[in-house]
Amino acid sequence: xxxxxxxxxxxxxxxxxxxxxxxxxxxxxxxxxxxxxxxxxxxxxxxxxxxxxxxxxxxxxxxxxxxxxxxxxxxxxxxxxxxxxxxxxxxxxxxxxxxxxxxxxxxxxxxxxxxxxxxxxxxxxxxxxxxxxxxxxxxxxxxxxxxxxxxxxxxxxxxxxxxxxxxxxxxxxxxxxxxxxxxxxxxxxxxxxxxxxxxxxxxxxxxxxxxxxxxxxxxxxxxxxxxxxxxxxxxxxxxxxxxxxxxxxxxxxxxxxxxxxxxxxxxxxxxxxxxxxxxxxxxxxxxxxxxxxxxxxxxxxxxxxxxxxxxxxxxxxxxxxxxxxxxxxxxxxxxxxxxxxxxxxxxxxxxxxxxxxxxxxxxxxxxxxxxxxxxxxxxxxxxxxxxxxxxxxxxxxxxxxxxxxxxxxxxxxxxxxxxxxxxxxxxxxxxxxxxxxxxxxxxxxxxxxxxxxxxxxxxxxxxxxxxxxxxxxxxxxxxxxx
Amino acid sequence: xxxxxxxxxxxxxxxxxxxxxxxxxxxxxxxxxxxxxxxxxxxxxxxxxxxxxxxxxxxxxxxxxxxxxxxxxxxxxxxxxxxxxxxxxxxxxxxxxxxxxxxxxxxxxxxxxxxxxxxxxxxxxxxxxxxxxxxxxxxxxxxxxxxxxxxxxxxxxxxxxxxxxxxxxxxxxxxxxxxxxxxxxxxxxxxxxxxxxxxxxxxxxxxxxxxxxxxxxxxxxxxxxxxxxxxxxxxxxxxxxxxxxxxxxxxxxxxxxxxxxxxxxxxxxxxxxxxxxxxxxxxxxxxxxxxxxxxxxxxxxxxxxxxxxxxxxxxxxxxxxxxxxxxxxxxxxxxxxxxxxxxxxxxxxxxxxxxxxxxxxxxxxxxxxxxxxxxxxxxxxxxxxxxxxxxxxxxxxxxxxxxxxxxxxxxxxxxxxxxxxxxxxxxxxxxxxxxxxxxxxxxxxxxxxxxxxxxxxxxxxxxxxxxxxxxxxxxxxxxxxxxxxxxxxx
Numbered sequence: 016x017x018x019x020x021x022x023x024x025x026x027x028x029x030x031x032x033x034x035x036x037x038x039x040x041x042x043x044x045x046x047x048x049x050x051x052x053x054x055x056x057x058x059x060x061x062x063x064x065x066x067x068x069x070x071x072x073x074x075x076x077x078x079x080x081x082x083x084x085x086x087x088x089x090x091x092x093x094x095x096x097x098x099x100x101x102x103x104x105x106x107x108x109x110x111x112x113x114x115x116x117x118x119x120x121x122x123x124x125x126x127x128x129x130x131x132x133x134x135x136x137x138x139x140x141x142x143x144x145x146x147x148x149x150x151x152x153x154x155x156x157x158x159x160x161x162x163x164x165x166x167x168x169x170x171x172x173x174x175x176x177x178x179x180x181x182x183x184x185x186x187x188x189x190x191x192x193x194x195x196x197x198x199x200x201x202x203x204x205x206x207x208x209x210x211x212x213x214x215x216x217x218x219x220x221x222x223x224x225x226x227x228x229x230x231x232x233x234x235x236x237x238x239x240x241x242x243x244x245x246x247x248x249x250x251x252x253x254x255x256x257x258x259x260x261x262x263x264x265x266x267x268x269x270x271x272x273x274x275x276x277x278x279x280x281x282x283x284x285x286x287x288x289x290x291x292x293x294x295x296x297x298x299x300x301x302x303x304x305x306x307x308x309x310x311x312x313x314x315x316x317x318x319x320x321x322x323x324x325x326x327x328x329x330x331x332x333x334x335x336x337x338x339x340x341x342x343x344x345x346x347x348x349x350x351x352x353x354x355x356x357x358x359x360x361x362x363x364x365x366x367x368x369x370x371x372x373x374x375x376x377x378x379x380x381x382x383x384x385x386x387x388x389x390x391x392x393x394x395x396x397x398x399x400x401x402x403x404x405x406x407x408x409x410x411x412x413x414x415x416x417x418x419x420x421x422x423x424x425x426x427x428x429x430x431x432x433x434x435x436x437x438x439x440x441x442x443x444x445x446x447x448x449x450x451x452x453x454x455x456x457x458x459x460x461x462x463x464x465x466x467x468x469x470x471x472x473x474x475x476x477x478x479x480x481x482x483x484x485x486x487x488x489x490x491x492x493x494x495x496x497x
Numbered sequence: 498x499x500x501x502x503x504x505x506x507x508x509x510x511x512x513x514x515x516x517x518x519x520x521x522x523x524x525x526x527x528x529x530x531x532x533x534x535x536x537x538x539x540x541x542x543x544x545x546x547x548x549x550x551x552x553x554x555x556x557x558x559x560x561x562x563x564x565x566x567x568x569x570x571x572x573x574x575x576x577x578x579x580x581x582x583x584x585x586x587x588x589x590x591x592x593x594x595x596x597x598x599x600x601x602x603x604x605x606x607x608x609x610x611x612x613x614x615x616x617x618x619x620x621x622x623x624x625x626x627x628x629x630x631x632x633x634x635x636x637x638x639x640x641x642x643x644x645x646x647x648x649x650x651x652x653x654x655x656x657x658x659x660x661x662x663x664x665x666x667x668x669x670x671x672x673x674x675x676x677x678x679x680x681x682x683x684x685x686x687x688x689x690x691x692x693x694x695x696x697x698x699x700x701x702x703x704x705x706x707x708x709x710x711x712x713x714x715x716x717x718x719x720x721x722x723x724x725x726x727x728x729x730x731x732x733x734x735x736x737x738x739x740x741x742x743x744x745x746x747x748x749x750x751x752x753x754x755x756x757x758x759x760x761x762x763x764x765x766x767x768x769x770x771x772x773x774x775x776x777x778x779x780x781x782x783x784x785x786x787x788x789x790x791x792x793x794x795x796x797x798x799x800x801x802x803x804x805x806x807x808x809x810x811x812x813x814x815x816x817x818x819x820x821x822x823x824x825x826x827x828x829x830x831x832x833x834x835x836x837x838x839x840x841x842x843x844x845x846x847x848x849x850x851x852x853x854x855x856x857x858x859x860x861x862x863x864x865x866x867x868x869x870x871x872x873x874x875x876x877x878x879x880x881x882x883x884x885x886x887x888x889x890x891x892x893x894x895x896x897x898x899x900x901x902x903x904x905x906x907x908x909x910x911x912x913x914x915x916x917x918x919x920x921x922x923x924x925x926x927x928x929x930x931x932x933x934x935x936x937x938x939x940x941x942x943x944x945x946x947x948x949x950x951x952x953x954x955x956x957x958x959x960x961x962x963x964x965x966x967x968x969x970x971x972x973x974x975x976x977x978x979x980x981x982x983x984x985x986x987x
Contacts, residue, residue, distance in 0.1 A: 079968055080894070151888045158887075165935060173935055180927065188886075188920045193912055196900045 020072020024087045024142055027062050027097070030055060031104075031135035035128050042124035049112050052127050056105025059134070063101040066142075067094050073144050082204050085151060088144030090207065091494035092277065095346055095487070096270045097141035099353050103262050104134050106469050110361055111254035113466030117368040118252070126166060126252070132159040137263045141270070146195055146205035146279060149271060150187075153235070156267055157183045163255045164248050171250055178247035183234045186241050190232030197225050198279060207274065209495045211281025222280065223290035229275050230294055235268025236331055237324045239301040246320040253364030256316060261323055261356035266349050269330040273345050276334040282497050286337035286421065294335045299429040302328035306436035313374050315363045318440060319356065325433065326352045326399065332426065333414050341417020343491040348410035350487060351398060354476045355407055358395030359441075361470035362388045365462035375444055382448030385461050389448045391474035396441040398477040401434055406480025413488065502547070503556040503569040506540050506579060507625050507635075509533055511618035514611050523606035527594045530610040534583070534590045534617070541576070541583040548576040549977065555627070563627065564688035570627030573977035574831075578624050578754045580974070581835050584960070585746040585842045586617050588953035589739050592846055595947040596739045599853040600651055609649055609737065616642035616743075620751045629677045629763070630687045632755065636673065636719070639751075640666045643744060647736040658731035665728045669718030676711030679704060680763075693763045706772045709764050713775070716759070720752035722816055723786035726809045733805035738849030738858075741801065745808055746842040750834050753815050757830070761982040766822055779820030784914050786813030791921035795928075800851075800858045803925050804844050807884065810918060811837050817911065818899055824979050825902035831975035833895035836883070836964060840892055843880035843957035847873055850946035850954060863929055865938025873946045874933050876958040881926040883961040886919045890965040894972070 034055040041047040066089060073088035108130075115123050136159055139152035157180070165176035199205055201221060202212040213222060234241050248260050276285050285291055302325050309321035326348070333345030365388045366372045366381065382389040398405035401412075411430060418426040461467050480487075513533035517526040548554060553572035557563060571579070590613065597606050619639025623632050644666065648659035681687055683704055684695040696705060714725075721729040729749075733741045760766060760775075769775050790810035797803045811833070818830030848858050850873045855862045867874045883890035896919065903911040945951070964971050 077966055079889075079966060080897070080972060147888070154887060162934075168935055173931065176935075177927075177931070181923070184885075184923055185920055188923065189913075189916050192896075193900065193916055196897065196912075197904065200901060200904045 020066070020069045020089060021074040023062055023066050023069065024072065024074055024089065027059065027066065027101075027138045027142065028087070028135055030059050030062060031131040031138070034131045038124055038127045038131065045116070045123070048124065048127065049108065052108045052131070053105055055131070056101070056108050059104065059138070060098075060101045063094075063097050067098060070094075075144075079147075083147055083199075084145065085148050086144035087139070087142045087148070088207065089142060090278075091491060092270070092274055092346060093141040093143070095491065096266060096349060097138060099350050100134065100137050100141065100263050100266070103258055103353065103357055103473070106472055107254050107258040107357070110257065110364070110466050110469035113463030113469075114252065114254050114364050114368055117463050117466070122166065125162065129159050129162050130255075130258075133163070133259060133263060137267055140267050143207070143274075145207055146198065146275070149274065150191065150195055153191075153233075153267060153271060154184075154187065156235075156264060157187070160255070160259050160264055163259065164251045166252055166255070167250065175247040175250035179244045182241060182244035182247075186232050186234030190228045192232075194225050194228035194232050197221075197228070201225075205279075207278035209278065209281070210497055211284050212279055213281075213284065219288055222284065223288050226280060226285065226288060226290055226294065230272065230297075230331070230335075233268050233271045233275070235264055236272045237265060237268065237327045238298065238331055239304060239324070239328075242301070242305065242324045245324055246317055249316040249320050253316070253360060253367060256319075257357050257360035257364065260320070261360050262353045265323060265327055266353060269327050269334075269345070269349060272331055273334045273342060276337065277342060277496055282337050282339065282342060285335065291335055291337060295332060295423060295426065298328050298332035298335055299426055301325070302332065302429055302433050303436070306433050306440070310436065310440045313376055315366070315373055315375055315444075316360075318375065319359055319363060322399070322437070322441065323356060326356070329410070329414060329430070329433075333417055336414075336417045336421045336423065336426070338417050338420040339492065339496050340413055340420050342496060343488055344410055344413030344417050346491050347413060347484065347488055351406040351410045351477075351480060351484070354473050354480060355395045355398035355405075358391055358470055358473040358477065359399070361466065361473065362392040362395070365466050365470065368466070369460055369462040375447070378444060378447045379451035380448065380453035382445065383453040384459060386459070387461055387467055388470065389445050391470045393442075393445045394474040394477050396437075396445065398480075400437040400441060404481045405477045406484050407477070408481065409484035409488065501556070502540050502544055503554050503571050503625060504558065506537060506544065506571075507569075507618055507622045509537050509540065510614045510621065514614035514618065517607055517610045517614060521607055523597075523603050524594070526607040526610045527590075530593075530614055531590050533614060534587045537617075537621070538583040538587045541579045544571050545576040545580050545974070548573055549974070553981075564686045564691040567631050568627040568688055568690075569625050570690070571625060573974065573981045574754070574758070575624045577831065577835065577974040577978050578750065579621060581750060581838045582617070582620055582624070582747045585743060585838055585957075588842055588846065588957050589743040592849065592950040592953040593739045595949045596849045596853050597737065600737055601649065605649060609646070609740070612642045612646045612649070613740070613743065615639070616646060616748075620747055623751050624754055627689050628687050629680065629689050629692065633670065633674050633677060636670055639748070640670060640719075643748065646740045646744070647732045649737055649740070650735040651737070652735055654731075655735035658728075658735040662728045662732045665718050665725070669715045671715070672711045672718070673715030676708045676715060679708030679711065683708070689758065689763050693765070696764065697768060702772060705764070705768075709759075709769055709772075712759055713756070716752055716756045720749055720756060720816075721809055721812055723782050723789065723809065723813065726786070726790070726812075729809055730802050730805040733808070734799055734801040738801075738845065738852045741805075742842055742845035742849055745804070745845050746838040749808065749812055750838050753812070753819075753830070753834055757819060757827070757982070760819065761827070770822070776820045776822045779816045780908075780911065783813040783815075783817035783820060784911065786810055786816070787914060787918040788921075791918055791925070794925040795921065797925075798860050800848055800860060800863065800929055801845075803929070804841065804848065807922065807925065808841060810922075811841075814895075814899060814915065814918070817915070818902065821902050821906050821908070823902055823905055824983050825898060825905055827982065828975045828979045829895055829898035829902050831978055832898055832971055835971055835975070836891035836895045836961075839957055839960050839964065840880055840883045843876060843954060843961055844884065846950065846954045846957060847877035847880060850950045853950060854943050854946055860929065860932055863933045864936045865933070866943065867934035869938055869943040870945050872951050873954065876951070876954040878930060879958040879961055881930065883965065884926060885922050888965070889962065891961045891971070893965055894968050
């Protein structure tokens with residue numbers, strides 16, 4: 016039993032990398048190249064399903080310093096994240112085929128190679144057995160996505176890439192590393208364990224400082240004021256924005272925050288720290304401010320980016336509310352938001368490829384030109400807003416329960432106001448598309464079929480998650496979190 | 498034969514140097530120098546293993562017993578540093594031929610090898626000997642050879658840089674000699690271990706302080722410790738590329754070795770700090786060096802100067818480690834001494850490869866090289882990541898220890914400073930990476946660097962990765978050295 020878990024964990028890490036030489040060898044045969052990507056993606060999802068059925072196991076890969084090792088470990092939080100990321104990878108590949116070809120992009124082989132490396136790193140991050148491993152894979156994610164952000168190679172892309180790299184690496188060097196070394200200094204190890212690693216004797220002040228360092232150091236969680244990299248990353252091709260900047264990279268960030276709260280500090284410890292209310296309010300402010308900024312964006316992808324910043328605030332908020340219900344709500348929101356937001360990005364890309372429209376003010380009447388795209392968009396948007404019968408309703412529900420549990424009544428108001436703001440800035444788009452008159456001479460023209468298929472799947476998943484949402488919640492709650 | 502290894506370590510390159518002079522043909526001289534360096538590398542590995550297994554080795558030169566004769570002493574500290582110098586020297590000499598062919602006219606090749614071997618022998622001598630005056634002799638041998646090496650640079654400005662270095666270096670050596678003179682007049686011995694035993698019993702502590710001041714300032718000049726670093730950027734950017742690769746990775750490291758030897762073993766850290774808070778001074782100077790040099794590096798347009806200034810900053814880290822004064826800090830300094838040697842060797846060999854193909858090392862010369870010279874730039878990126886201190890590279894391990902040591906001393910601002918320094922390193926390194934990978938190359942096509950340069954480059958780059966993952970050799974070696982130094986005077 017343990018043996019097979021070890022092999023499967025390694026396989027999850029290595030499988031995406033195995034696709035790299037294949038992609039490089041077949042770089043001049045697009046069909047074969049994309050088939051390799053797709054098959055590897057499907058295989059990776061199956062591996063993750065097997066891991067899910069195993070449920071436990073772990074492996075130490077290499078010990079760098081005494082008690083400082085690269086090790087993998089199955090735990091419920093990671094399984095949820097790993098399943099979501101590996102499910103969405105082949106679907107994004109499917110979408111990317113339509114997008115990249117429709118758009119005639121250069122350097123497509125390089126694109127798929129770094130995509131595969133990034134996914135491998137995300138797998139490693141999801142199944143990290145200790146903080147150091149998590150940190151290593153976190154950095155690999157940063158470096159492997161940088162060439163994807165600067166893919167276009169234009170001055171604008173380079174500038175975006177610079178912001179991306181300097182903010183993500185900067186926060187991790189200046190905050191994350193000292194937080195990690197400080198944890199080592201006070202606790203003597205970095206192993207993930209329910210209830211945290213710190214002993215009773217460590218002063219709450221020191222722990223508070225460490226928690227703040229983690230909150231800002233994990234820059235991928237895009238907690239304001241370190242969120243600028245995410246809008247900057249929108250210069251990337253849309254499939255990158257869809258999978259990496261709506262799912263893999265940002266979720267890696269919030270997943271790290273949740274993991275640190277649950278397995279390094281322990282939920283009960285965080286709840287008692289004097290700094291926690293400050294972080295809760297900061298997350299609340301991040302939710303509202305980002306929503307307000309999103310309303311003012313006319314560029315479709317920028318609006319989605321700020322919407323993501325706001326939604327990541329939900330997850331960070333759930334972590335800092337520090338009750339079991341809130342943490343479970345956070346994790347659930349990782350899943351729900353992933354499916355909702357990736358659908359929205361797929362739609363953005365489809366509009367851009369098929370009609371070269373990227374500004375929201377140009378969308379008048381487009382609903383009659385691309386009905387499937389806009390129906391999918393509406394479903395994704397409703398899920399993010401949190402209305403039944405879509406998955407997003409569950410995570411918001413449990414987050415609100417968590418806020419009540421922890422006694423932050425004001426956060427209830429924040430979450431409600433944010434939902435209203437979501438309605439304003441997200442539903443404006445299908446409203447324009449369906450209610451305004453169609454542009455003259457427009458005929459029905461969707462994006463390429465593989466792209467349409469991808470967004471249909473994710474939109475339907477938003478509905479399916481409404482039905483199965485409570486099962487996921489039960490799974491998370493059945494795990495030992497404290 | 499085996500019992501003579503300690504002295505052979507120095508004698509092999511020292512005798513190989515004049516032989517190279519006789520072998521006038523460049524290629525023959527190169528092959529012979531390679532042979533000598535590889536032999537020396539073998540000796541250093543044997544010594545390292547022997548010291549690890551059975552403790553310090555003492556060798557009486559000419560059979561004259563210490564403290565009357567000259568003693569060669571290889572302990573955990575010196576064998577660790579010798580290993581680094583030899584690794585770097587072997588890598589540099591293997592690539593030297595290809596690089597020199599592109600940079601210098603043929604008649605200047607064999608003088609290069611002669612000077613290189615002399616410098617190498619001198620540096621090894623400083624580390625191997627246990628005699629304070631003998632150190633001075635080897636210091637001069639290596640320094641004189643270095644001045645001439647710098648002056649070999651193809652630009653006329655190299656002469657000025659060499660002259661500048663000559664003046665500073667000579668003052669430094671003189672200061673060191675005066676300090677040793679004081680110590681000799683106080684103790685009547687030149688053997689360092691002997692001195693260490695006699696010094697604490699002396700009454701004239703004021704004179705000891707004066708001697709220490711002279712010794713430290715003398716070494717600080719060779720070390721290029723802020724604010725005595727002015728010679729370094731010019732010398733490093735004007736010398737032939739491979740000479741820079743060797744000097745950057747070894748010369749300042751040996752100066753730091755000498756410094757650690759004097760500070761911890763001969764004079765005793767506590768005794769010195771009782772007279773004057775030197776440790777705090779080092780922390781201050783190191784901190785200023787890290788910030789100022791790193792900021793200056795951002796503004797440079799010549800990649801050699803960027804890395805040279807980065808060296809000044811990294812020396813700041815080393816001195817901070819020493820200044821912290823605890824076991825972890827000293828270990829961090831030793832680890833970074835080793836790791837930074839590997840980092841700078843990789844980076845400067847990569848620059849040499851670029852100079853070899855493109856003809857210059859200005860930032861605009863790097864345009865589009867990511868595509869034109871993928872292997873060279875790949876090696877360089879690994880070195881750069883290690884310089885920033887990304888996990889799984891050697892640079893991360895030493896930064897980890899340094900931050901931990903600063904935390905143990907409770908110096909939290911210093912923790913911030915070390916990390917901000919890394920962050921600035923990200924900026925000056927990434928400028929180069931961005932130019933190389935995302936700016937198109939215009940003008941004539943460039944081919945990949947010759948294999949003989951790629952081999953040492955990748956050996957160093959892979960060493961950076963290896964020592965970032967399997968740290969048993971570096972951490973174990975430095976730990977032994979720390980135990981030896983800290984244990985020798987509780």
